[in-house]
Amino acid sequence: MGRRFSSVIAVVCFSFLPNLLTAADGKQTLLVNADHRASISLDGDWHVIVDPYDNGYYDFRMQPRPDGYFRNEKPDSSDKLIEYDFSKSATLKVPGDWNSQRDSLFFYEGTVWYEKDFQYQRRPNTRTFLHVGAANYVAHVYVNGKKACDHEGGFTPFDCEVTDLVHDGGNFVVIHVNNQRTRDGVPTLNTDWWNYGGLTRDVLLIETPETYVDDYYLQLQRGVGSIIGGWVHLVDSAAGTPVTVKIPELSLAQTAPTDAQGRATFSLTATNLQRWSPEKPKLYDVEISVGGDRLNDTIGFRTIEVQGDNILLNGKSVFLRGVSIHAEAPYRSGRAWSEQDAETLLGWAKELGANFVRLAHYPHDERMTRLADRMGIMVWSEVPVYWMIEWENPATLANATNQLQEMIRRDRNKASVVLWSVANETPNTPARLAFLRKLIETAHTEDPGRPVTAALLVTTQPDSPEGIRTKVIDDPLGEYLDVLGCNEYIGWYEGTPDLAPRTRWKSKYNKPLIMSEFGGDAKFGLHGATTERWTEEYQENIYRQQIAMLKQIPFLRGLTPWILMDFRSPRRELPDIQDFYNRKGLVSNEGQKKKAFFVLQEYYNSLGAQSK
Numbered sequence: 293m294g295r296r297f298s299s300v301i302a303v304v305c306f307s308f309l310p311n312l313l314t315a316a317d318g319k320q321t322l323l324v325n326a327d328h329r330a331s332i333s334l335d336g337d338w339h340v341i342v343d344p345y346d347n348g349y350y351d352f353r354m355q356p357r358p359d360g361y362f363r364n365e366k367p368d369s370s371d372k373l374i375e376y377d378f379s380k381s382a383t384l385k386v387p388g389d390w391n392s393q394r395d396s397l398f399f400y401e402g403t404v405w406y407e408k409d410f411q412y413q414r415r416p417n418t419r420t421f422l423h424v425g426a427a428n429y430v431a432h433v434y435v436n437g438k439k440a441c442d443h444e445g446g447f448t449p450f451d452c453e454v455t456d457l458v459h460d461g462g463n464f465v466v467i468h469v470n471n472q473r474t475r476d477g478v479p480t481l482n483t484d485w486w487n488y489g490g491l492t493r494d495v496l497l498i499e500t501p502e503t504y505v506d507d508y509y510l511q512l513q514r515g516v517g518s519i520i521g522g523w524v525h526l527v528d529s530a531a532g533t534p535v536t537v538k539i540p541e542l543s544l545a546q547t548a549p550t551d552a553q554g555r556a557t558f559s560l561t562a563t564n565l566q567r568w569s570p571e572k573p574k575l576y577d578v579e580i581s582v583g584g585d586r587l588n589d590t591i592g593f594r595t596i597e598v599q600g601d602n603i604l605l606n607g608k609s610v611f612l613r614g615v616s617i618h619a620e621a622p623y624r625s626g627r628a629w630s631e632q633d634a635e636t637l638l639g640w641a642k643e644l645g646a647n648f649v650r651l652a653h654y655p656h657d658e659r660m661t662r663l664a665d666r667m668g669i670m671v672w673s674e675v676p677v678y679w680m681i682e683w684e685n686p687a688t689l690a691n692a693t694n695q696l697q698e699m700i701r702r703d704r705n706k707a708s709v710v711l712w713s714v715a716n717e718t719p720n721t722p723a724r725l726a727f728l729r730k731l732i733e734t735a736h737t738e739d740p741g742r743p744v745t746a747a748l749l750v751t752t753q754p755d756s757p758e759g760i761r762t763k764v765i766d767d768p769l770g771e772y773l774d775v776l777g778c779n780e781y782i783g784w785y786e787g788t789p790d791l792a793p794r795t796r797w798k799s800k801y802n803k804p805l806i807m808s809e810f811g812g813d814a815k816f817g818l819h820g821a822t823t824e825r826w827t828e829e830y831q832e833n834i835y836r837q838q839i840a841m842l843k844q845i846p847f848l849r850g851l852t853p854w855i856l857m858d859f860r861s862p863r864r865e866l867p868d869i870q871d872f873y874n875r876k877g878l879v880s881n882e883g884q885k886k887k888a889f890f891v892l893q894e895y896y897n898s899l900g901a902q903s904k
């Protein structure tokens with residue numbers, strides 16, 4: 293076993309760490325609909341080696357190991373000093389972050405090496421991919437001691453082709469995961485959430501035919517008709533390969549040939565289509581077949597568009613009764629990933645009367661968007677372009693672009709996802725404007741069917757003599773967004789709650805606004821006067837005053853207050869109150885509902901009743 297690790301290290305030595313990592317052959321594969329493909333799960337116990345100085349990766353001069361040496365031994369030497377042994381190392385669960393699984397790793401930021409043995413039998417005419425749902429933050433993957441791929445970005449999936457690396461019988465995979473924060477990363481050094489490291493989502497071996505469907509995009513076209521249009525992409529197909537799309541329940545079937553780029557284009561006219569909506573989240577079984585191979589998905593069809601300051605779902609103006617959610621696991625804390633985590637979080641959102649959630653501040657596990665599809669909850673999905681990133685660094689832009697593309701690609705066939713967000717609370721500077729304009733362009737190119745938003749900050753004008761405060765949405769980014777998002781903390785970081793009803797809102801743009809954050813901290817069970825911070829009553833009062841203000845904003849089309857549940861943050865230290873939790877949750881991390889939950893619920897129920 294020790295030898296195994298040193299052979300892995302020998303391969304590690306040749307790699308370096310560019311800012312944007314791609315697969316070994318330079319092509320990054322991403323298999324959409326990974327959860328419906330033929331696969332073997334590698335979830336479970338993985339042996340781990342905690343390597344705080346990244347000693348397996350760098351030599352004593354902190355150079356990536358140049359030539360197959362590990363420590364002072366040559367790999368072929370017979371008297372090797374073996375200091376590492378996966379088989380004797382303890383295990384951690386995958387999926388799962390390391391911080392919440394072992395006390396000594398609670399604050400750990402650095403490298404952990406993961407290893408798993410697996411049996412495999414290659415099947416003729418198939419290709420094999422190692423699919424990683426998410427590895428926070430950088431991952432280097434080795435199969436049977438050989439490099440398979442690298443990936444940067446902690447919240448999006450990637451697939452390494454390992455067809456030529458696996459063999460019949462016993463195999464092993466090693467993944468070097470490092471979650472050190474870097475100035476040029478996305479996100480960067482400072483975030484208000486826990487930097488949970490590790491293999492935080494499922495790891496699978498996916499088998500595909502030799503010519504395989506990696507990606508497709510099937511959407512209801514905007515307008516009054518019922519045309520389902522889009523394309524299916526094949527890898528390694530000859531031009532003219534026939535691809536068939538079927539929606540049996542609608543008696544639809546169409547066959548189209550691939551073009552020189554491997555893309556087959558479809559346009560299916562559906563009669564009696566039941567559109568997806570929060571009231572009736574209808575999903576259809578969709579079959580994609582090439583030759584004898586078939587891939588199944590469940591897809592809802594609806595349109596989403598912006599007209600003036602309205603958001604139209606299926607052609608009708610909709611108000612987004614939302615709430616923000618972090619991927620923090622209810623009851624146990626740690627990174628959320630399971631079906632049960634998703635059911636609890638989205639269940640509370642439903643109970644609140646929400647028809648919309650902002651999945652902050654990074655793409656969540658695919659189980660969340662799948663469940664949102666089934667439950668009829670609309671979703672705002674975002675990339676971790678958060679606060680202060682290196683706007684002038686082209687590698688950082690390439691990294692953010694890649695994360696955005698991976699997010700869109702994974703979820704663009706989900707009816708629930710109605711908005712892509714490119715940034716949160718970024719500074720109003722020319723460099724940031726240029727950077728985010730490029731991301732908006734990318735989002736529109738990757739997905740012409742969805743509006744793009746970002747959570748902005750606003751300008752505040754001096755109070756009038758009567759004590760009226762005016763907030764103006766004039767961030768130049770607003771010109772390029774389809775929907776404006778705005779974060780404000782009147783009553784918490786700004787003034788007292790009674791300032792909210794004395795605040796008026798103006799916008800330079802004739803566009804819909806979502807108040808993407810507001811709120812305040814309360815420790816569940818702490819009671820006092822409405823003027824006493826940290827009490828449930830103070831938070832409840834913020835919600836009451838905010839709702840009074842929000843009702844007066846003519847172009848408001850939704851809100852996602854901050855936040856559904858308390859979440860861990862290293863910035864929140866106050867003993868006995870915060871204890872490393874941001875306490876702005878409407879529900880505590882133990883699942884207890886605070887008073888403000890019921891204020892928002894009452895408001896949403898009144899809106900829900902109006903729209904019926």
Ligand code: GCB
Nearest residue numbers: 484716717779809854874876
């Ligand atoms: C914000 C951030 C969010 C924080 C929140 C807070 O504006 O967007 O990530 O957690 O405020 O609680 O301060």
